[in-house]
Amino acid sequence: MKTASSMRSHATLVWLVLVFATSLSWWLVEHHAVPARVATTAALAIAAFKARLVFLHFMELRTAPLVWRALFEAWALLCAGAILAGYWLALP
Amino acid sequence: MPQAAGDMRAGVVPSAPPAHRAPAALAGDHGVWLFITADVFAFAFFFLLFTWGRVGNPAVYEQSRHSLDAGIGLLNTLVLLTSSWFMVLAVEAAREGSRPRTVRNLSLAMSVGSGFAVSKVVEYTGKIQAGITMLTNEFFMYYFVFTGIHFIHFLIGMVVLAVCLHKARTQALDARYRVWIESSGCYWHMVDMLWIILFPLLYLQR
Numbered sequence: 001m002k003t004a005s006s007m008r009s010h011a012t013l014v015w016l017v018l019v020f021a022t023s024l025s026w027w028l029v030e031h032h033a034v035p036a037r038v039a040t041t042a043a044l045a046i047a048a049f050k051a052r053l054v055f056l057h058f059m060e061l062r063t064a065p066l067v068w069r070a071l072f073e074a075w076a077l078l079c080a081g082a083i084l085a086g087y088w089l090a091l092p
Numbered sequence: 093m094p095q096a097a098g099d100m101r102a103g104v105v106p107s108a109p110p111a112h113r114a115p116a117a118l119a120g121d122h123g124v125w126l127f128i129t130a131d132v133f134a135f136a137f138f139f140l141l142f143t144w145g146r147v148g149n150p151a152v153y154e155q156s157r158h159s160l161d162a163g164i165g166l167l168n169t170l171v172l173l174t175s176s177w178f179m180v181l182a183v184e185a186a187r188e189g190s191r192p193r194t195v196r197n198l199s200l201a202m203s204v205g206s207g208f209a210v211s212k213v214v215e216y217t218g219k220i221q222a223g224i225t226m227l228t229n230e231f232f233m234y235y236f237v238f239t240g241i242h243f244i245h246f247l248i249g250m251v252v253l254a255v256c257l258h259k260a261r262t263q264a265l266d267a268r269y270r271v272w273i274e275s276s277g278c279y280w281h282m283v284d285m286l287w288i289i290l291f292p293l294l295y296l297q298r
Contacts, residue, residue: 011177011180011184022291029295040298046292054288060278064119075132079139080289082140086147087297090147
């Protein structure tokens with residue numbers, strides 16, 4: 001049985017992952033440790049992953065009817081995909 | 093009851109629900125979800141506009157991006173994520189019927205969230221003092237319009253959280269209140285989620 005405290009620790013774990021992923025995307029782009037293309041592609045992939053985590057775990061779409069979950073997961077994928085496609089198209 | 097006592101000894105809680113999933117349902121009110129859907133697709137259109145503009149003139153976009161402070165963008169994201177986390181805890185507390193925890197977590201969600209307003213005002217002021225406005229170029233027109241519309245969403249969210257907090261202090265934490273706080277939570281997470289995309293879109297495309 002899922003207890004109240006286990007739900008709280010679940011939300012906290014998701015929050016920690018979100019904070020780490022955000023910091024990683026910023027670090028990759030700002031610290032020039034990897035080529036710009038790799039850093040930007042990673043930052044946008046991380047953004048799609050974070051949006052999905054917020055949809056599923058904070059907005060509770062993981063327990064919603066499948067059509068709602070699919071709609072918002074597709075939204076995150078399409079947004080990040082379109083931005084990335086534009087980024088690669090604009091490269092010299 | 094000997095049977096129940098036997099169950100307890102065997103580690104089985106007699107009142108435990110059957111081990112199947114609860115029926116799938118959206119958290120909060122369906123009308124709010126329709127609004128959220130329309131809103132995120134409006135923002136998807138904004139992202140496409142910006143991307144289209146960037147493809148046409150990548151040099152101007154890259155040069156303009158250097159005038160932004162990605163550290164402030166990072167801070168904004170962390171502030172909204174943390175506020176969202178407290179909101180999740182507030183919704184859970186309301187479901188458990190704990191008024192003190194609901195009030196405490198809503199207060200924390202609002203206090204942390206208000207940091208976003210402070211950092212946005214600092215950011216806008218810095219830009220305007222440096223002579224950068226909406227009329228500077230296409231990048232900054234999109235920057236001010238998109239972050240401005242997002243900021244209005246943020247302000248509406250703060251009002252919604254204040255109403256949730258007031259209700260948590262003065263009303264019963266009943267089924268009606270749970271729908272209220274769940275709907276408010278979903279809206280607040282949407283504000284957070286939109287910034288999750290705006291952050292790399294504006295600050296991190298190198």
